[in-house]
Amino acid sequence: MSGASAFKIAQSVLVVIYTPALDVLLIRRADATEYWQSVTGSKDREEESFHDTAVREVFEETGIACGAGTPLAGCLRDWGLENVYGIYPQWLHRYAPGVTHNTERVFGLEVPVGTPVRLNPREHTNYQWLPWQAAADACFSSSNAEAVLMLPRFLG
Template sequence: MSTPFKIPQSVLVVIYTSKLNVLLIRRADVPAGMPPFWQSVTGSKDHTTDSWLETAAREVWEETGIDCRVGSALATALRDWELENIYSIYPRWLHRYAPGVSHNTERVFGLQVPIGTSVQINPREHTHYQWVPYQEAADSCFSASNAEAILMLPRFANLDLAAIGEDE
């Protein structure tokens, strides 16, 4: 049985604390001799009818064990930043997509979690995780769109705090 092609619509979820420390996870599928690929949570829609929010919550759960799905304590903390990036798919991953697909649309989300939130990475996808200050996190990312999203964190974190009526 062949694996279905990936849908070229994905999410990027910047997970962070009130101190603007960002969760980075290291990809497991990096070829030998290449530097580690640190990133935020990412992943594609399973079905074209899936919403961006459903996809983001599912990917966070699958990759980190943090539950922000509907009905969870963190469900309202998952925020759609209403930003989209369109980029060329890295050549080494083109085989995962249907023939002729060369670009992906990525929707950006933020998720503020309490300091000390437990993380359980999926060992099939990632080998390590770390919490780092947002500027260091941006410098560590291999993806330019991921780094740019992290650098926007102070602006979006302040909007999130204002929306729920909290101040730092």
């Protein structure tokens, strides 16, 4: 990483991917198979925008392209919400010493029914589409569940 820190940046995105019928995509973590979640991921660089992080993480984790020039580019929306939460103890070692909290920016991405999902097997082992309320119940993270429950108010 030529001079760059090996530690994760404590700024991340949460992207709720959903269909017009409000079915929500959840993916199961490879490092904690009991955990279902939406797309999440940290900035690669401090100067990377949250939007660019969201585009990158959606593609890396699901194979869904939503960046500039793609059919879904206009479907990724910044919900203007940020969550600050304590980093789970099992993942603290990924951050610099003394870093205990993460700031997470929330986005929504509407995709057509039948959008193919291609998981990165190093990160996720399975996926499922669930009605939004069932998806909120299945999320291991309270901030993820809360974001899914807010979905209806961000439509339109």
